[in-house]
Amino acid sequence: MDHDVVVVGGGPTGLMLACELALRDVRCAVVERDPAPSNQSPGQAINATVVDLLEQRGLMAPLLPFGAEFPRAHFAQLWLDPTRLPGRHSYSFAVAQSRLELVLEQRAAELGVSVLRGRELVGIGQDDQAVTAVVRPVAGDGGGRDHFLRCRYLVGADGRDSTVRTLAGIGFAGSDTPFLGLVGDVETASAPAVAGRLGAHEFPAGMLTVRPIGPGLLRLVTAEFARLPDDPRAPVTVAELRASLHRLAGLEDPDPRMVWMRRWDGATRLAERYRDGRVLLAGDAAHVHFPLGGQAMSTGIEDAVNLGWKLAAEIEGWAPPGLLDSYEAERRPAGARACQTTAAQLALLHPLDRMGPVRELLRELIQLDDVNSYFVRMAFALDVRYDLAPPGAVATDDDGAATAHPLVGTRLADVPLKTRDGETSVARLLRAGRGLLLDLSGESAEDVVAGLSGWAGRVDVVPARPAGGGDEIDAAQVLLRPDGRIVWAARAALRAAAGTPSLTEALTRWFGTPNRS
Ligand SMILES: Cc1cc2nc3c(=O)[nH]c(=O)nc-3n(C[C@H](O)[C@H](O)[C@H](O)COP(=O)(O)OP(=O)(O)OC[C@H]3O[C@@H](n4cnc5c(N)ncnc54)[C@H](O)[C@@H]3O)c2cc1C
Incomplete structure (x- = not known):
């Protein structure tokens, strides 16, 4: 056996899972298509639950210099106040996804994980003992010859277009909301008009978010609901971004210097199963939804922490019956809930002329402590409670x-x-x-x-x-x-x-x- 576990995908979910496995001395490899770590960061925040999960493994300390506590949350861009919750205050943490990935990859390497970059998974075979992964170097790396990795379990953390999910024949039902979505980073000095519109804005045609993300850099996220990209696979051009900013918000910066740009879209989909024999799914490979409120990457990281120790128990040989299946039983409902609550938020954002009155009503309601608390707990995944009591459990047994x-x-x-x-x-x-x-x-x-x-x-x-x-x-x-x-x-x-x-x-x-x- 080459490895106990092969994780396909070195995004936040796959790297977190690798760290969890290696913490328990499980021999683990991550197969990642990208030859080098990415500087692109669609994700900008982790929720309060993930702050706790990272703290639990000593991973917040290396992130602190690169991010900031953000004691706010939102539902459909209606602002909520976590500081009004009783007890210990929770906050989301604003940090670039690429930085989080770097920290996780570094920790994984320290723990002895092999991160096999520049290689992509192209095939899987499994029997009741093991999985064989067929791995191909991406163009220009290693002569392009396939090689085989034998492992006891394989986890697909390979994102929304998951090859693992497809090869395992697991359906990914849901719906797509077609729109023109662009995301990227711009040098602040080159975009004074955009810099003058910091914040999250809703318009009849869509949404715009402008947020400082580091010295001299702004993150831009646009969504135009009534428009489709001419070619969804074509690289984004500066002209396309400028036109979108102009249509949405009337902004005109003649020469914005972009650090990176890409498209995004609004699929809401959930894997019909999270497990097929010795193959499992986690993160965006298992659930995708509109990325509102820091829930998407956060849901994936919690998948990883839920799955890691259960797989380790299987490898170490002490897993009780049903332990590995409890992963899907616990995490699929959490994925479904994230899909549902973000779909509700998307509905509240478009069409704005019809949704405006509902939003105003909701704005009034969230002034109530209970309503504010309900939505904050939802956004921070603090309301996720697994049904872990044994069947027939009573409030107090004979022993008290x-x-x-x-x-x-x-x-x-x-x-x-x-x-x-x-x-x-x-x-x-x-x-x-x-x-x-x-x-x-x-x-x-x-x-x-x-x-x-x-x-x-x-x-x-x-x-x-x-x-x-x-x-x-x-x-x-x-x-x-x-x-x-x-x-x-x-x-x-x-x-x-x-x-x-x-x-x-x-x-x-x-x-x-x-x-x-
Ligand atoms: C505009 C935007 C803003 C967002 N903001 C937030 C936010 O603030 N907070 C939040 O929580 N989430 C946010 N998200 C969502 C977040 O980016 C994703 O949920 C997150 O990247 C999912 O992580 P993952 O590891 O599951 O998958 P991915 O990040 O997609 O990683 C999958 C990895 O697998 C690799 N891969 C794919 N196929 C193969 C293969 N066959 N072989 C080998 N490797 C393969 C890919 O190269 C990739 O590195 C946002 C998304 C967008 C588009």
Whole structure:
């Protein structure tokens, strides 16, 4: 076997997945068609959930110098205020997609991932033991001869036109909203008219967003709904962009110096399955939708974090039955939800003359705290809750443990914690990519640790208390998966923890049968 896992596509989803796998010592290769990292950044922001996921793996620190916290969100370009939510404040983080990809590729390389650039996947064969990937060097690299990579699993993170999805025969149903969409970066000094229109604007003919993205650079995104490109495959010209800016907003810059430009369009599609045997899909290969509110790339990164530890468990040989299938069960509904909520936003943006009154009503409604909170949680994917309680779970079992505790299925906020070893946080305790039993009871945890020794190496046991001294976590003990999702929680401390039926069940369900000591 050449690799345990081959990931096709070195965009944000594929690189994040590679990092997750390598964190667990899974031998992983990324096959990427582009010979060099891209300087093109369609994506400009990650949502609050992804900020947490990256923090969980120590990946926010290298991004901080290149981005900024953005404590706002929007629904169909109606502005929302995340700072009005109770509790810990969430924010999206504005950062160029190309920078995020660089940081992820660097981390992947540090962890020993082979990133095979300038190679494209052209064929797949699979049996019940392995997958064979047929990989071809792109023109001018390596003489053009196909070679074969054998692996136990292959993941298609190869974007919206996914070759993997096509070869696996997985349908991609949905709809296309035809329009003329252009995106690119312009040198600010060369485009004073555009520079005078910073912000997100709606017009009867479409939308325009102008945003500073670095010293002397502006990001432009246009969409003209009543117009189609003459040739959707032709490269964008400066003349075409100038004409679009003029039609949309009456802007006229005679000689804008563009750093890059490309087209974009408005497909909303969802893969009918995320898995075909040993082949899986993630990111845009599995779901595409109108890129509003930082949801698209963010949904893909959460796919990667959900899938990584499950594949690693399969490779390491301790995956309980059904673990890998839980990836589709959890993430496909999240993809469907992103498709639905962005389609709703697109409907509110066009046609503006008919939608205007609805938008005004919505603008009034989002002044209400509950409505603002609902939309912020949706935009930041904070409302994604998986159905992780075991069938027939009750709120409190005989031991006082909550198998259907309200926290089960949610992510635990990144609360600062104090442990015997000093100050830390929920996210930092998850850095190694293992499960975590967080014991906040304040009592001696020795019997808890002893009770969980059969899951050593899969689950860490950490006694801690919130650094703020408050009750930010509404539980005495919580069990988290490596992706940060809570699978079990108890309000009262359970001393001989592994002897507790509901905890033993949760450990076995998510972390397999215990090792015999
Ligand atoms: C105008 C615009 C603005 C956007 N803004 C945002 C935003 O602010 N926030 C956000 O979250 N999202 C945004 N998005 C969406 C975001 O860019 C995508 O969701 C994201 O790129 C998807 O990442 P991915 O890794 O799944 O796929 P991709 O980024 O498409 O990566 C797929 C990779 O696979 C490679 N590949 C394809 N086929 C093969 C093959 N056969 N063999 C080998 N390699 C292959 C490609 O070269 C590519 O590198 C925006 C999109 C657009 C168009």
